């Protein structure tokens with residue numbers, strides 16, 4: 632009966648597996664990127680306010696749109712947009728990684744670490760590419 | 774009566790989870806993730822195409838059928854995706870019952886608000902007035 636104790640409260644239950652506490656896990660890039668995925672998802676959740684503001688401003692008229700453009704052109708606005716771009720790309724790549732895992736592929740230790748590295752290197756590079764194209768489309772930095 | 778007594782706690786929990794919605798959310802999270810990939814690429818392309826343009830040009834582009842449809846799909850898909858995602862985060866970290874209910878409710882309000890406000894703006898850009 633001793634083995635019944637772990638995770639069991641009362642009643643006729645099988646012991647359920649318990650997951651060890653957070654500090655128990657060994658640090659790895661996979662571990663950090665997993666945290667990043669949740670954090671970026673959380674930040675993007677509120678970041679969508681920027682997207683909504685953009686659409687509502689466009690629908691409201693030239694003045695509202697000018698306010699939006701002024702804010703996005705400010706240092707804070709640009710930093711938020713840069714963060715949003717990176718967050719969106721990072722979370723998407725992290726999401727693709729999750730979808731690959733869902734097919735039971737890429738779960739070996741070396742593969743996991745490689746995928747984690749690909750997410751962070753990929754997200755930073757793609758963010759730079761997007762911003763360079765953005766500035767080119769605007770005809771250079773302003 | 775009898776049934777309720779025979780049921781172990783596991784039976785009630787199985788397939789439900791802390792938000793009482795079960796694996797449906799897990800699956801819908803996957804569906805919205807897959808749909809989110811092309812839609813996110815499209816959003817980035819549209820945003821770049823609009824950089825530095827006048828209000829009139831922005832309205833014309835955002836209101837054109839293809840762009841408006843893509844934007845609507847993006848919003849609806851991502852709002853559903855992030856609603857499930859935030860719910861998952863809430864049930865992981867908020868354990869006090871009343872607080873959890875309030876947070877879950879706030880999540881729903883926020884997501885509906887974003888979805889309706891954005892969809893309304895896109896439709897107005899398309900149909901004018």
Ligand code: HEM
Nearest residue numbers: 669672673675676723726727729806809813855858859861
């Ligand atoms: C603005 C856009 C997006 C927002 C606001 C958003 C938000 C979120 C949130 C809040 C979560 C929950 C995080 C967690 O439980 O750890 C999540 C999870 C997830 N997201 Fe997104 N997301 C967005 C775009 C995308 C895209 C484009 C993809 C495409 C692959 C994606 C793939 C995923 C996946 C696979 C998960 C589940 C991860 C898991 O099971 O732990 N997301 N998202």
